[in-house]
Amino acid sequence: xxxxxxxxxxxxxxxxxxxxxxxxxxxxxxxxxxxxxxxxxxxxxxxxxxxxxxxxxxxxxxxxxxxxxxxxxxxxxxxxxxxxxxxxxxxxxxxxxxxxxxxxxxxxxxxxxxxxxxxxxxxxxxxxxxxxxxxxxxxxxxxxxxxxxxxxxxxxxxxxxxxxxxxxxxxxxxxxxxxxx
Amino acid sequence: xxxxxxxxxxxxxxxxxxxxxxxxxxxxxxxxxxxxxxxxxxxxxxxxxxxxxxxxxxxxxxxxxxxxxxxxxxxxxxxxxxxxxxxxxxxxxxxxxxxxxxxxxxxxxxxxxxxxxxxxxxxxxxxxxxxxxxxxxxxxxxxxxxxxxxxxxxxxxxxxxxxxxxxxxxxxxxxxxxxxxxxxxxxxxxxxxxxxxxxxxxxxxxxxxxxxxxxxxxxxxxxxxxxxxxxxxxxxxxxxxxxxxxxxxxxxxxxxxxxxxxxxxxxxxxxxxxxxxxxxxxxxxxxxxxxxxxxxxxxxxxxxxxxxxxxxxxxxxxxxxxxxxxxxxxxxxxxxxxxxxxxxxxxxxxxxxxxxxxxxxxxxxxxxxxxxxxxxxxx
Numbered sequence: 072x073x074x075x076x077x078x079x080x081x082x083x084x085x086x087x088x089x090x091x092x093x094x095x096x097x098x099x100x101x102x103x104x105x106x107x108x109x110x111x112x113x114x115x116x117x118x119x120x121x122x123x124x125x126x127x128x129x130x131x132x133x134x135x136x137x138x139x140x141x142x143x144x145x146x147x148x149x150x151x152x153x154x155x156x157x158x159x160x161x162x163x164x165x166x167x168x169x170x171x172x173x174x175x176x177x178x179x180x181x182x183x184x185x186x187x188x189x190x191x192x193x194x195x196x197x198x199x200x201x202x203x204x205x206x207x208x209x210x211x212x213x214x215x216x217x218x219x220x221x222x223x224x225x226x227x228x229x230x231x232x233x234x235x236x237x238x239x240x241x242x243x244x245x246x247x248x249x250x251x252x
Numbered sequence: 253x254x255x256x257x258x259x260x261x262x263x264x265x266x267x268x269x270x271x272x273x274x275x276x277x278x279x280x281x282x283x284x285x286x287x288x289x290x291x292x293x294x295x296x297x298x299x300x301x302x303x304x305x306x307x308x309x310x311x312x313x314x315x316x317x318x319x320x321x322x323x324x325x326x327x328x329x330x331x332x333x334x335x336x337x338x339x340x341x342x343x344x345x346x347x348x349x350x351x352x353x354x355x356x357x358x359x360x361x362x363x364x365x366x367x368x369x370x371x372x373x374x375x376x377x378x379x380x381x382x383x384x385x386x387x388x389x390x391x392x393x394x395x396x397x398x399x400x401x402x403x404x405x406x407x408x409x410x411x412x413x414x415x416x417x418x419x420x421x422x423x424x425x426x427x428x429x430x431x432x433x434x435x436x437x438x439x440x441x442x443x444x445x446x447x448x449x450x451x452x453x454x455x456x457x458x459x460x461x462x463x464x465x466x467x468x469x470x471x472x473x474x475x476x477x478x479x480x481x482x483x484x485x486x487x488x489x490x491x492x493x494x495x496x497x498x499x500x501x502x503x504x505x506x507x508x509x510x511x512x513x514x515x516x517x518x519x520x521x522x523x524x525x526x527x528x529x530x531x532x533x534x535x536x537x538x539x540x541x542x543x544x545x546x547x548x549x550x551x552x553x554x555x556x557x558x559x560x561x562x563x564x565x566x567x568x569x570x571x572x573x574x575x576x577x578x579x580x581x582x583x584x585x586x587x588x589x590x591x592x593x594x595x596x597x598x599x600x601x602x603x604x605x606x607x608x609x610x611x612x613x614x615x616x617x618x619x620x621x622x623x624x625x626x627x628x629x630x631x
Contacts, residue, residue: 092258092429095258095429096258098431099256099257099258099431100256102256103431104256104430104431105258105429105430105431106396106428106429106430106431107258107428107429107430108424108427108428108429109427111284111368111423111427112368112369133538133541133542134538134539134541134542134618135395135424135425135428135430135535135538136424136535136615136617138617138618138619
């Protein structure tokens with residue numbers, strides 16, 4: 072299909088479903104059909120966790136599960152093996168430089184970024200999901216980066232909005248720096 | 253322009269049911285259908301409906317039948333083990349001709365099997381699960397949007413025909429979040445329950461009518477009626493008189509046959525002139541459609557026949573769809589359940605029929621279908 076396939080992966084509790092939902096809302100708001108699937112088993116509470124998006128053509132019911140990833144975010148080494156076979160020469164991988172030591176092979180481009188470090192700088196390592204969302208959007212331009220700010224704000228508790236927006240901006244900056252390189 | 257909303261499959265089922273007028277839900281939560289009960293508990297009170305968490309699935313089905321006899325549009329939702337427990341009362345609904353909708357989110361079986369993994373292995377249970385001769389209706393949506401619309405259609409068919417209708421989809425679609433146009437409500441024209449009218453003294457609750465659907469009396473309407481799972485005559489009272497018994501059971505079967513055009517729904521894509529036709533339903537049909545694109549790009553004339561109403565199977569349309577094809581492939585997440593039906597339908601022809609089956613709790617991918625088609629055509 073001519074759509075876009077994106078995977079956020081890591082370990083359970085890193086907030087991967089949330090960032091997939093935020094990004095998915097932006098696509099559907101622009102009248103693009105999106106399908107979001109996730110790992111649905113006990114490991115999503117600690118072991119491997121993933122959230123996949125398939126963005127398709129308008130009005131078309133396409134295959135909703137990923138088969139050839141365009142973008143792969145990896146936040147923990149535990150998630151690497153699950154994406155073997157989905158990575159190809161056009162895949163862009165964004166991985167945390169500390170927590171991912173051996174990325175899957177065969178990707179067209181592999182970015183090791185200090186995602187957790189920037190999340191800590193924003194206030195907590197739990198914001199690594201939002202940092203990675205920023206990095207993905209600025210590297211890929213799959214959507215307008217500014218469009219996600221309101222969606223992030225409305226998706227997190229009131230007292231964490233500023234921290235998450237800071238985390239998002241840090242992610243955008245990481246991505247922009249990489250793009251410049 | 254229509255507005256798209258991202259919905260989970262199980263939630264789309266709930267919104268579709270409420271759009272269709274469902275005002276009663278009784279159930280016992282079970283993975284992977286639990287979000288249906290959870291969302292019903294949230295949504296039904298807002299429309300003055302009733303949600304009851306029952307002690308088990310036998311009681312759930314009984315409560316749904318009771319609510320429907322009382323006039324409510326009623327449903328339950330479950331998964332494999334719960335669907336097994338409901339079978340006796342599904343038969344009671346069929347025999348008493350009580351409208352009701354049963355959602356079965358299919359997971360790996362038998363028994364408790366694989367609760368979090370997808371499967372399509374309950375389609376024959378939906379057809380033959382309860383005892384005795386009866387005809388079942390099974391709808392098999394392939395997307396979140398279609399769960400929304402097919403749940404609505406299930407209520408319409410159930411009410412109009414006075415039959416239990418099962419909607420079955422697998423765990424993958426149940427938990428998929430997908431963009432849905434909520435303006436896609438199904439027309440309710442002709443999809444309402446026939447109610448008893450006229451002279452209450454001569455009313456026969458199971459009278460034979462041209463369309464084989466007797467009008468239904470509601471409590472308080474003043475009509476004398478009797479509801480029993482025992483084989484009954486037109487007056488509703490038990491009988492074992494051979495002619496009356498044959499008429500009673502025969503009409504249950506005839507009702508589905510004479511109304512088949514109202515029930516059946518299918519899609520046939522590029523089947524005319526095809527060398528091979530893939531017959532698939534649910535999420536596997538979406539894999540088949542992507543495989544079809546890739547096969548056609550490689551010069552293989554490939555059609556896809558997708559029954560949205562799986563039972564009664566759209567036999568005439570299927571036979572027409574395979575007229576030109578020498579090969580028919582049936583991919584499904586079970587050991588070959590629809591395959592047996594397709595082999596039966598194609599038995600009189602010279603078609604070569606094969607299955608592509610997975611029973612390991614994983615989806616059948618488009619690339620698996622492409623590889624199987626290429627190998628099949630070379631055989």
